[in-house]
Amino acid sequence: MILDTSLSIALKDELGRYNIGNINLFKIEEANNIFKLMKIKLKNKNTVMVSLKCPLCEKWHSFNYCINDMINQELIVCGCKTLGTPVLFIGENDRVSDRVKQYNRVIKETYAIF
Numbered sequence: 001m002i003l004d005t006s007l008s009i010a011l012k013d014e015l016g017r018y019n020i021g022n023i024n025l026f027k028i029e030e031a032n033n034i035f036k037l038m039k040i041k042l043k044n045k046n047t048v049m050v051s052l053k054c055p056l057c058e059k060w061h062s063f064n065y066c067i068n069d070m071i072n073q074e075l076i077v078c079g080c081k082t083l084g085t086p087v088l089f090i091g092e093n094d095r096v097s098d099r100v101k102q103y104n105r106v107i108k109e110t111y112a113i114f
């Protein structure tokens with residue numbers, strides 16, 4: 001069985017737009033080169049720690065994820081721990097880009113009103 005290990009990460013910026021980076025699960029720490037305000041660290045063989053500077057409240061939040069969950073779950077959503085609003089998606093490329101398209105469209109429409 002060939003396992004698909006490509007993942008997308010989408011991180012919200014201060015303007016509320018998501019920026020997407022594509023990484024490989026086995027080289028997950030390369031995400032650190034893509035996103036300056038996020039750090040991913042392998043804690044052990046099964047766990048990764050994701051820390052991010054929250055674009056909403058400007059505090060650092062950290063989350064622990066099981067690598068198996070990243071493979072099995074469709075989409076991992078990390079929210080701001082203060083506001084509960086999503087700021088980070090990790091998952092299959094298509095699912096992440098679909099989700100980001102939805103959000104970015106909402107933002108464009110919101111701007112269009114003003």
Ligand SMILES: [Zn+2]
Binds near residue numbers: 054055056058080082
């Ligand atoms: Zn926050």
